[in-house]
Amino acid sequence: MAVKRKRVKKAPPPPNTRGRIVILQAAFVLMVAALAVRLYQLQIVQHDFYARKVLPRGKSLQRSLTGGGASALSASHRRGDIYDRRGRVLAVSTATESVYGVPAQLRREDSDRIRKACAILQVSSSALKRKLDSGQHFIWIKRKVAPKVVARLEELDLEGIGFREENQRYYPARELSAQVLGFTGIDNHGLEGVELFFDKLLSDAGKGNVSLAGALSTGKTFDLAGFFCPAADSSQGIGKGVLNCRLPDQACDIFLTIDKVIQYQTEKELHDACTSAKAKAGMAIVMDVQSAGILAMANWPLFNPNSFSKVPARFRRNRCITDAFEPGSVFKTFLAAAALDTGTIGQNDIIYCENGVFQIGRRTIRDTHKHGWMTLGDIVRVSSNIGSAKIGLSLEREKFYRLVKEFGFGSKTGVLLPGEAQGFIPPLERWTDLTTANISFGQGILTTPLQIITAVCCLANKGWWREPAILKAVAGRKVRSVSPSPLSGDAWGDGNTRPKSCFHGDRIAEVPAREPVRRVVSPSVCEKLSGMLEMVVKEGTGTAAFIPGYRVAGKTGTAQKVDPQTRRYSQELFCSSFVGFFPADCPQIAILVMIDEPMEEHLAGAVAAPAFRKIAQSIIRYLNIPPVQGGPAMAAYEARAAQGSSSRCAMVAQGSRQYAELAQGSSRRAEVTQSSGRRAGAADRNAAAAGDGAPVRLNDRQLKSVGRER
Amino acid sequence: MIILFVLLGLFLAWRPIQTARLIRDIDRLNRLKAETMEINVRLKLEKATLTCLDRVENLARKEYGFVDPNQNQVIDVFIK
Numbered sequence: 062m063a064v065k066r067k068r069v070k071k072a073p074p075p076p077n078t079r080g081r082i083v084i085l086q087a088a089f090v091l092m093v094a095a096l097a098v099r100l101y102q103l104q105i106v107q108h109d110f111y112a113r114k115v116l117p118r119g120k121s122l123q124r125s126l127t128g129g130g131a132s133a134l135s136a137s138h139r140r141g142d143i144y145d146r147r148g149r150v151l152a153v154s155t156a157t158e159s160v161y162g163v164p165a166q167l168r169r170e171d172s173d174r175i176r177k178a179c180a181i182l183q184v185s186s187s188a189l190k191r192k193l194d195s196g197q198h199f200i201w202i203k204r205k206v207a208p209k210v211v212a213r214l215e216e217l218d219l220e221g222i223g224f225r226e227e228n229q230r231y232y233p234a235r236e237l238s239a240q241v242l243g244f245t246g247i248d249n250h251g252l253e254g255v256e257l258f259f260d261k262l263l264s265d266a267g268k269g270n271v272s273l274a275g276a277l278s279t280g281k282t283f284d285l286a287g288f289f290c291p292a293a294d295s296s297q298g299i300g301k302g303v304l305n306c307r308l309p310d311q312a313c314d315i316f317l318t319i320d321k322v323i324q325y326q327t328e329k330e331l332h333d334a335c336t337s338a339k340a341k342a343g344m345a346i347v348m349d350v351q352s353a354g355i356l357a358m359a360n361w362p363l364f365n366p367n368s369f370s371k372v373p374a375r376f377r378r379n380r381c382i383t384d385a386f387e388p389g390s391v392f393k394t395f396l397a398a399a400a401l402d403t404g405t406i407g408q409n410d411i412i413y414c415e416n417g418v419f420q421i422g423r424r425t426i427r428d429t430h431k432h433g434w435m436t437l438g439d440i441v442r443v444s445s446n447i448g449s450a451k452i453g454l455s456l457e458r459e460k461f462y463r464l465v466k467e468f469g470f471g472s473k474t475g476v477l478l479p480g481e482a483q484g485f486i487p488p489l490e491r492w493t494d495l496t497t498a499n500i501s502f503g504q505g506i507l508t509t510p511l512q513i514i515t516a517v518c519c520l521a522n523k524g525w526w527r528e529p530a531i532l533k534a535v536a537g538r539k540v541r542s543v544s545p546s547p548l549s550g551d552a553w554g555d556g557n558t559r560p561k562s563c564f565h566g567d568r569i570a571e572v573p574a575r576e577p578v579r580r581v582v583s584p585s586v587c588e589k590l591s592g593m594l595e596m597v598v599k600e601g602t603g604t605a606a607f608i609p610g611y612r613v614a615g616k617t618g619t620a621q622k623v624d625p626q627t628r629r630y631s632q633e634l635f636c637s638s639f640v641g642f643f644p645a646d647c648p649q650i651a652i653l654v655m656i657d658e659p660m661e662e663h664l665a666g667a668v669a670a671p672a673f674r675k676i677a678q679s680i681i682r683y684l685n686i687p688p689v690q691g692g693p694a695m696a697a698y699e700a701r702a703a704q705g706s707s708s709r710c711a712m713v714a715q716g717s718r719q720y721a722e723l724a725q726g727s728s729r730r731a732e733v734t735q736s737s738g739r740r741a742g743a744a745d746r747n748a749a750a751a752g753d754g755a756p757v758r759l760n761d762r763q764l765k766s767v768g769r770e771r
Numbered sequence: 772m773i774i775l776f777v778l779l780g781l782f783l784a785w786r787p788i789q790t791a792r793l794i795r796d797i798d799r800l801n802r803l804k805a806e807t808m809e810i811n812v813r814l815k816l817e818k819a820t821l822t823c824l825d826r827v828e829n830l831a832r833k834e835y836g837f838v839d840p841n842q843n844q845v846i847d848v849f850i851k
Contacts, residue, residue: 150815150819154812155813233820233823234819235825237823321824
């Protein structure tokens, strides 16, 4: 069946349709033309402008990134800064450029231009050629170059050379506390010191849950509960001693307990002492007695961490914690503490010191001067080896050993620094009479300088032993902000203001003050010992540490060193040290100075004690520690304050008189010392005639009769 | 009707353009912030270098001829 198609008749177009079509076409063409013009403008005319906006490194980088396999490179993260306790910069990172090459593209370059680039970078062209021929797709040509070098390289417009932004670590104070701070390697990871110990805190952690105790490379208890804000914390382990927390996913700045000014003064005085004594090395530590915070830790010789590779590794070691020495007579302080604490020897007991020669088995112990009968205080004051040996032998070995261990000798102090040595105390079962006698005057054991000053701080702190602290606070965006503690007012300095100059700036959290670990000796023993140590400075071996107007307590120690060739105690190699604290009535600062192998003069009283005094005097001024209450200096000061004199001339005159009076007082004291020494000698003879060398307990009247002038 | 469509088209086109512009602004400001912070770090470094105690002492001694005072010229003033 045929289907009949219906023919539909088209309607005629409206009369203006053609015109509309033309208008639309024209509009379309115009739009396309406008787009083309804009594209031309963006891509061709303003190309450089936008390229600079997107990639500040310029054409070379753009070409390399687009042409080579280096497009996956990302900018390295910034490492946190290190500040001192008052927010002054100790280490900071800044952006710098590293030059890399894409061998496939570089090989196409003109050899002359490559040679020019090598000259600019101070790289040998043969070394670069070897790298190019190594078959790698990416090579570092030079890391961390100066901006001027980068600008000159960019002018060369080399194909296949690019720049990557990296961070360069700078230590603006150069040698200052170099051994404590340590340094970082080429990849910005800590290699020594604080940089190594707090590496994960300073660098971008961002690795999820990390045990902070592990991150800090210590198995020691380190409670930072509540240190980071909840988002950054995991609940595991908080409050249990060892903190397992989620480290913040960004670098933190850290604040140390080190004080830049005290550190500088300490290093300066240590340098002077070591150079004048022609010593092999020197160490000094300044510690805040109350908090056990390390205010300064100096090593000599110094080195510049900005160019650490130029210095032998032995200079880069923080010998205050990594090296152990025989403490020598300094150890008599702890022997006296043990004797008093156990009640074996009383203050008034006298001991015969054998006129300078004492035989134990086959070993002869000698004193530098002949001494007869002496009290415990005198033995400490004149540093008698024989007296100390006799006291040591009269002590119960177990008790003596336990106290030595409780003072922290023979174990790490737990300071948050890498490479701490634990020293050496012979096991109790190996203690013979000779061992005990040796240990009594500081031979046959090994202690680090930090252990000694921590133990002295324990005595100054009423017998409470605290772990030394180096970390004061942490700053970062995810750090929990804490309200200022009573400690922070003084500790931060400058009133109650907190440091404002830190990079991340907004949140600073103080490390909680550590609780005392244990009480080693009673406060009464500490008080008695403090008096004895004061006498060491006033009349004994440490008079060079005397500071007019202040009560200083301290002890000298001149330890013979073992000659590595003969393996016997050398008569020429010594380790001279002085450790003390001040003001003795209310201890604030403890200082240890140790001079290793002085050549000019080896007695600690002549080598280390003057350095102690100079460091202490500078700290007194810096920390505004007033003179002793009721003393001549304080009286003069108070008289001046009462007068309300505003005239500087008057103050200068008064100050001069005050100092002159003090100097006179000091010389009078020296005369008294000499005369009392003569009287004591007579008393020694009398007492020696009395009988054997066993301790004798005297009453006050008898003490007077043997010429003690106290 | 056409006008309505055109307006709708313009509105739809304006939103991503505005978003892109804002993203670009944020990016620019972030970069500016980073640059400013870098300048801040460099200034901090320069300040720390210039106030380095060793340098200050050297300047005082060598350039300005300062010397240590005698003991009787020193007056310690303690602020209570």
